[in-house]
Amino acid sequence: MPTYHQRVAQEKRALIVTAATALFLESGYDRTSLARIAERSGVSRATLFKQFPSKAALFDAIVTESWSRADEKDPPPAGNVIGGLGIIGRRYAELLSRPQMTDLFRIVIAELPRFPELAHAQFAHGKMPYFESVRGYLMAEHEAGTVRIEDPELAATQFLGMISNYVFWPTLLLPDWKVSTERVTQVVDEAARTMAARYASTGPRSSTND
Template identity: 40%
Template sequence: MEIAKAGRKKPISRGETSSTNGVEGYQQRVSREKRALILEVAIATFLESGYDAATMDSIGDRATVSYATLYKHFPSKETLFVEAVDHLIHQLFSSWKDHVVPNDVEPGLREIGRAFCELVSDARLISAMRLIIGQARNFPAVGARFQLAKHLFSDITDAWLQRRVDEGELRVADVQLARAEFIGMLGETVFYPRLMQTDYALSDDQVERVVESAVCTFLARYRVQ
């Protein structure tokens, strides 16, 4: 993961120094920027080194922030780990909201399928999932937060499916179950082998065949004839 380098502090403008609120606003902005930088550095460090090998000192040095600043934002490695993983998975899953899904059933399902395959092909997600699984016993909150982040994808998908049901194009009694079935068909080939095998790869054509097969199977069961 590429990490932004810490640069020179931006000088305080006259407007910012003209009032207490201006100074406080500047300080808050700098604090937010430092916190964001620490999180990005922590994500890269944990993904590269794993939880046990990563240290607060190495993260602080890499982020070029003082230890006082580091511990002000994150009082322990445990806290930083949970926040860093949460930050990453929300970044990954929130990208789904930018996808434009066609209203027509067949093209829409293809777009959902392709978006899911793109998401689970992201090397950061694969590394994060391995990290979460490895630390699940010590950090159960991380697993719970992953499920919440996943709703950023599943809730939007469920809403799209429900609209197709309401319009009479699909006959689905349980939208959440139907979505899980569709995603499960994709995950079996695209996601889970990649999670377990470091050298697993699929070509674009292979992914497209998997998506097409899942779409056809889903429509054979749920499309109104």
């Protein structure tokens, strides 16, 4: 169990990350100072600098918090690709439904022309670790003979894209976009079945010349 001081430090860290996210959205990354973040979060500047010596380090923490625990859950066992992808897909949909995920993407998109390093941080520390966990699962299914996937990177992109294109991306343009739990389940199940049909280990294959 964490000690009292560790717990207090964790609580202050969470306050700082929340305040920084809000200020980056309100004023932009460039126009938000660490001093303003300290004031908004209710901590001293010394406390903030001890936790985050720079804005870049603070943004990395926002990325980590947004994607936290997303790739740490055990992958489903290989052998049932529809069931396994269903589990992974629902986890992904839940991840994308977090308010902080939408906030993170809005910050990155808004600041991309001036601060491309933010996009790199988002990609390297957030998206890629999660993507690799999905790719690894598909490789395990391939090795088990459940499916035949020659390009697991492309397959992982296809699967995640089928989900994010309906569940997540419209929220960036349509604030009122809402997807019911039942609809999410349908989207994920259809994506899993599509992948199983496309990469079935038996049956006719399309010619590379098609």
